[in-house]
Amino acid sequence: LLASRTPRLPTSPSPSPSPSPSRPHPTTTPSHPPDICWLALLVQPEEQDLSETDATLLSWLRGKLSFGGPSPEGKSHGTSASGNIEKLSATSTPIPDQERRLEVAVKAVRAGDGGSSELRGTSAVVLYVPTPKAGETPEAFCRSVQARLSLPLAPSPRVPLLVLCSIKMEEDHLVHWLSLRMALSSLPQASTISEVLCQTLLLPNREDYSATPQQQLCLGLQWLAERSPSQPLLTHTPLREYVERGLLEHYVPLVAADSEARQKAGLPAPAPLPLVGLYNSVLEHLAHSATRPDLCDLSWPVADFAAKDFSRTGHPPLHWNTPGYLNVTQSHIAALRLPEPQGGQTTGEEEWSRLCTHCLGYVARIELPHRERQMDRQADRQAAVTLLSRIKALLHHYAKECADHMTGHVTNLGIPWDQVILACVEHMLGHMSSDQWVSCLHGNELKFTIPGVWLHAQAETSVSLAAMATRTTGSKRRRRHSRHRSDPSPYYPHP
Secondary structure, three states, X not given: OHHHHOOOOOOOOOOOOOOEOOEOOOOOOOOOOOOEEEEEEEEOOOHHHOOHHHHHHHHHHHHHHOOOOOOOOOEEEEEEOOEEEEEEEEEEEEOOOOOOEEEEEEEEEOOOOOOOOOOOOEEEEEEEEOOOOOOOOHHHHHHHHHHOOOOOOOOEOOEEEEEEEOOOOOHHHXXXXXXXXXXXXXXXXXXXXXEEEEEEOOOOEOOEOOOOHHHHHHHHHHHHHHHOOOOOOEEEEEHHHHHHHHHHHHOXXXXXHHHXXXXXXXXXXXXXXXXXXXXXXXXXXXXXXXXXXXXXXXXXXXXXXXXXXXHHHOOOOHHXXXXXXXXXXXXXXXXXXXXXXXXXXXXXOOOHHXXXXXXXXXXXXXXXXXXXXXXXXXXXXXXXXXXXXXXXXXXXXXXXHHHHHOOOOOOOOOOOHHHHHHHHHHHHHOOOOOOOEEEEEOOOOOOOOOOHHHHHHHHHHHHHHHHHHHHHHHHHHHHHHHHHHHOOOOOOXXX
């Protein structure tokens, strides 16, 4: 039932940029759909609150929910002040005709036990309610039951609740039963519970075996499986590849189209200010998408089935959406920002040497990101020298190429800032952290907004292109008119 209603991730991820030959990227998504995980919590009362019948029923219930047997370690690794969370079962079964597995775990807890990390990935909650104590009022009985539901569950996703009661339908307990149903009916509006089902769980009567506890339990578990939340569909990407994909989607097409239009019209390359503004805006968008606050609310994956090697299970490590890990991701992306160009805009009217000095001065201001803070000052200086050498070679090649096509004059086109900025970005990406990963909700990406500085630059390009087109059209008309005045052939046709 769980396998039939759990959606799958697409097996063929979106196209990715070609990785560098010197540093291949790992796969961003597993080659098969992620495994299906289902964690149910059995919330049990304190032992002193149990009658002999309740103790028998609870022991039977624990045995049934241990269908796969206890895990080898018996207890979960995390502990709390009030005791351990007991792991009743943890099974992994291959799903027929599918390249994934069904992993089911059941844990027994009491109110106040455990922490949010131990209960991550909870899909359903089973609450066992014992018979009311002698003389206990319906109000006190309802309060004690609600207190047992004070579990540190994450706000997302909301999970169904199955309440199993051993209350007999007698006059002295009927009021307690009805009061409890009314009290629990308000849970979906004010808690992490999505739906509530109250069901009696009674020992079979010797004269009537039509409703055995096992049948009642099976119906309740089927109800839970039908209403359990679908596990989030996540894509996992190395941080460097995540940034490269974002730049290829939001930065490269805009710059390439603008540069091509300007080159065809004989205009200089785009100015550095709009290029840097667009690039930094893309980084800000990527950082916000990878560290969205709502990611911290996701209770996933199940701690028992989480693995560092997500390519096997399709699930991220436990710390993937903790505030500390998201802050590290954001700092890594922020370290790639380029400084804003200083001074007035350089033009092709200046001498080539002054243009190169201005360009190299900007490149020298760029601080390269550190690889986990392991680079010393000497390595920093060497990396900066390497970048400057690359930019010098780029400018030398560009000047030589322009001189070959423009009889030695290179100042008419100015500095190729689009190529300079791209070279700086490629160099910085090579110094990124290699072990940081980004996990995002599939199909829930944020929309990128083009910054105003780039829109203004595009508008200036359009105006320049329109003015040049007007001048070109006027020049053609003047040449045509002059040709008509000087060429007698239109007036003296050939015999």
